[in-house]
Amino acid sequence: MFILQKSCDSTSARAGVLTTPHGDIETPIFMPVGTQATVKAVSPEELEAVGAQIVLGNTYHLYLRPGTETIGRFGGLHRFMHWDRPILTDSGGFQVFSLAELSKISEEGYAFQSHLDGGARHLLTPESAVEVQMALNSDIMMCLDQCIAYPAERDQAAAAADLTTRWARRCKARWQAETDCPNALFGIVQGGMFKDLRARSAEELVAIGFPGYAVGGLSVGEPKALMLEMAAHTLPLLPADAPRYVMGVGTPADLVEMIALGADMFDCVMPTRNARNGQLFTAAGTLNISNTRHRDDTEPIEPGCDCYTCRHYSRAYMRHLYQAKEILVHRLATIHNLHFYLRLVKEARIAILKGNFEQFRKEFHARIDAG
């Protein structure tokens, strides 16, 4: 259930509350990526402390290792990974497409092999994708979709979007076959970079009817302007009373722009992955902690930031840990970056609720430009 609390007058930004079996999520929200049943380098308590309300798990990875049987012994992913707040899982389709060996797509689903279990053969169908996500007890499950590379021909994009629609019907049927299933299922809009295909995909998915909708197939290598153009075209085609999730996005500036376009939910490895590479986000832009100029700097990463890292550690110490390859730095950097992302969406939300999102957005860009 999604309650739209407030819409911006001058943009399409919205603030809402999404209810799940493991608690409410205030939107717009960023979802840290916990691919293998852990958000890399941080604990569940640290995720709570930085303001995470929901994390993402990857069905493909968890299906292969440790497997749904193992996670099933814990009644799902929450107890297994000691996270009792909401979890969203992807369908596994994107990873089969990008990671699996010998992946083959048909009307039935994806046939694939993986080195993780010695090359055993697997079939991921719309039905099995839902079943695996039910075994994980994911609060928000995603329909199996067909991802395409960028750039793609129109024919290919059309075929993938159509298959995604047919699979969405099968996913919904499998989901509805489960009596009183508390887990939500979101449909995913495809259609490549073709506006009419995007419109048709959105229309068909809305006709099937889901409690939430995602815009897939963005942030796959296309120019930033094109990404925003496609989102601006697609998001208004989705129902105002359902949450809208833009998958795999993005930089802090991307989030602010996507929020302005009416998106509610985001996930991206950028804050966590970049943290482990020593890149830290601040309101004035990014800094690379390995830089020599931080060597004797007793200031925190971002003066004024109230994250655990900035309250207790200096740039000099962070640089020392990074140079010395001490793994504590991955944790400290991840905490700061996730705190930055989650503070950003929280500030955007507050601005929307207060009716001054447009001002917030301008100031955000001005700070980065000045940085």
Add this chain to the structure above:
Amino acid sequence: MFILQKSCDSTSARAGVLTTPHGDIETPIFMPVGTQATVKAVSPEELEAVGAQIVLGNTYHLYLRPGTETIGRFGGLHRFMHWDRPILTDSGGFQVFSLAELSKISEEGYAFQSHLDGGARHLLTPESAVEVQMALNSDIMMCLDQCIAYPAERDQAAAAADLTTRWARRCKARWQAETDCPNALFGIVQGGMFKDLRARSAEELVAIGFPGYAVGGLSVGEPKALMLEMAAHTLPLLPADAPRYVMGVGTPADLVEMIALGADMFDCVMPTRNARNGQLFTAAGTLNISNTRHRDDTEPIEPGCDCYTCRHYSRAYMRHLYQAKEILVHRLATIHNLHFYLRLVKEARIAILKGNFEQFRKEFHARIDAG
């Protein structure tokens, strides 16, 4: 200042309190090793939670990187690494001996080069070893000593012990030249595996006079029985009213036996290093978390253990993280192992204070034998 609170009737075990500028330490105590200004994989708050009262820093590593100038900007190691409890630093001699390239020893000190700063030449003298440790603001500084390999000829062991004595005099002189220096300086007994050399070394160091004494040159590859024999011979030669630190020891069983021989302080990389290799300590012995039999095990590492890891995570989850190479497992395993070590010395201390250490010791060994 060291207060001896209680001695065991049937063994040489003792319980005491060691006062330092950053707080009191209840002995016997185990000191987690924080080589590069971080105990690998854990935060200062986690160290406090597992009961750590003092951590060890390595002068050689910190001198080379980030350097005493950088740490000096923070007034020492405590603020730099966000640890406001006691810190003990070694003198750097052992690492120069074992890690440096082109290390050359003379009456003056160690001349060495390191790849860490592009092969610059350094001279580590008894005086500079004290000065570097003062810059680190170490609560307990160690005298520069000469380490020898095992096995060693008698002539070599005698020469090293004699040089260690002469260096100890110079370290003490440098320390005393500092007005009202709050940091303690410990002498280190050498002498290889030769009892008369150990006795002479101890006698000479006690004659010089230090607030505490270490037994160095043990746990360097000699048989366990010989290690205990040398400790049993050396420890009684040290003043009862000063703390006794056995360097680089050891397994849980080693700690219990060394406590029985009258040792008060220990450091070892075993709980932290083995944690990162998936080896976890329990009262019944060690377990390897990568073992297939833990795959679906919903039990914690050690049922009944109240560490953070055992309160929230299963063996199945720990094994999954280990197999998936997720760095959270290093933290969770390190927390458990350090908690195990610190609970062990705490239980030994309580047993000494209650007058039933001998019974504690027997039960400890019986549990391991039954495991």
